Amino acid sequence: MSNNRKILEVKNLVVSFKTFSGKVQAARGVNFYLNEGETLAIVGESGSGKTVASLMLLRLIQSSQMKVENGEILFYGRDLLTLSEKEMQNIRGKDIAMIFQDPMVSLNPTMRIGNQIMEGLIKHKKLSTDEAKRKVIELLILVGIPNPEERFKQYPFEFSGGMRQRAMIAMAIAMEPKLLIADEPTTALDVITQAQILEIIKNLQRTLKTSVIFITHNLGVVANVADRVAVMYAGQVIEVGTLDEIFYNPQHPYTWGLLASMPDMQIGKNQKLVAIPGSPPDLTNPPKGDAFAVRSKYAMKIDYETPPPIFQVSDTHFVSSWLLHPNAPAVNPPEIIKQRYKNFNSL
């Protein structure tokens, strides 16, 4: 499992994009860190900035419309934002690798699977074609692809969704990266295939001791894979803590909403799901105060005026909400959250 050596620290990252409708502030001061060997899950809905934050770690957004306005990304102490493109190429794929959401569009359809996986091995590890091929076959076995010799020669269209995602994982771990970023790797898959892919990622992490950033909006998946969880909303991390802290002692009303809107297998048809009303804010014109205020029935006057600072709940648990201010009135969280608190006390 993890020790407490930080390998990655993202500090106050601010990223914006120029669009026709104005400047979109995709990341509005993102802060998180990653310890060696652990899995950090980043959760949040579409447009919360989770993918932008992770693509920045690889500097994969190379658009003239994108601007890093502030912040640092320290990877083993080096600020990735200051590296040259050439230096970045030595890190990309080798030290930091990524598994993308859609295995359909992220593989090259005109290239044999084996050759695609080999690319990195030949470029970074300077292996000969024969050595690389042998290594690829090993990798295909490792990720559970049967008949690897046969599969090596096939094209992506001959692979099912789950098999393609396995091939993507094989490609990502080929270089034994120190950090693996998995961006919604199972969202496009059905539940049975999803369970298999999660199992593969967890096993690989155990054997290779890789640190993982797992981006998802499915809290069930988070409960399955994560050591720590960062909850993002409107371009910021609004709550971060250990797995148990986020699931059994959540403090931010948005986290409450997410947990309450997840189906619980114990409940039947007559129970109404608790949905979070409204939709996420428009980040071309982000709200002045707490971005979640308009959707939260717990919002106070100050929430509409001043963004909340970060309050510390424990050594590992941080929350950005005025509700934690000593002068804030006591609020009554949803019933379903209070039940979770009971679990936390008995842990």
Place this chain on the structure above:
Amino acid sequence: MILENNLLEVRNLKLYFNEGKSDEVKAVDDISFSIPIGKTLGLVGESGCGKSTTGRALLRLYDGVKGDIIYKGENILNKDSKSILAMRSKMQMIFQDPYASLNPRMNVADVVAEGIDIHNIAKNEKERIEKVYQALEKVGLNTEHASRFPHEFSGGQRQRIGIARALAVNPEFIVADEPISALDVSIQAQIINLLKSLQEEYKLTYLFIAHDLSMVRYISDRIGVMYFGKIVEIGNSNSICSNPMHPYTKALLSAIPIANPILERQRKRIHYDPSMHNYSSDNPKLREVSEDHFVYCSNAEFGQLKQTL
């Protein structure tokens, strides 16, 4: 179940692609079920199991469908294309992908009014736009949205537009094909709650197709589990979820991640191996193991299941 209350009855539905050739696919392989008026049947299974094909076959979107599809006492498989058109205003569909299923060049009013136009439901332009406004209001959008275009909406709002389009022709039966899979969790709950309240208000009957049993059970009265073109288990949704009997259903349930780390740590995944069954001789079919709980099993398996009750 009382037959008269069924809006839809499907008997021995079969749809084979490339029939008789070496690459024959039995997409839907002899399935039967019924849905009472105002109720929801959830159809679950992994990709490729035939659940979407079943939904589309019911709306006669395929040729070569065999079996009986009895809608309000009439077999719609025998009908000619003219009477099918009339029937389609009563049977509507909500699609999975709210991005691909709305024409980007049409404004919301025209998208929603398409069915109204095809079926000549509105007498004049004023009535047409009124019906559009009504449909938009039913799904929680407002009238000013009517002149906008699909790209101006979020995924959840687009799915509401898709639902408004289905509702605009006053349907009785709606096939919802994975209507929430492409949405965020908090928005999924909104859409499920919306579909439920619309059902109560307008007595709608749903076939709800999805791969995630956890959401399906919130909306379904009965659930059918499909595997390789066959229904392997069907029955009352509480009974299916709390007491799954077919090994495939057990595997499917065990694969759903639960947002509860304590449970998640204790859980064991069950793997399903179809070669465990011996179906060569022993007359496999759907058998009622307990009240309104049917399992596809051989005679011998049936005996074993009965004993475990």
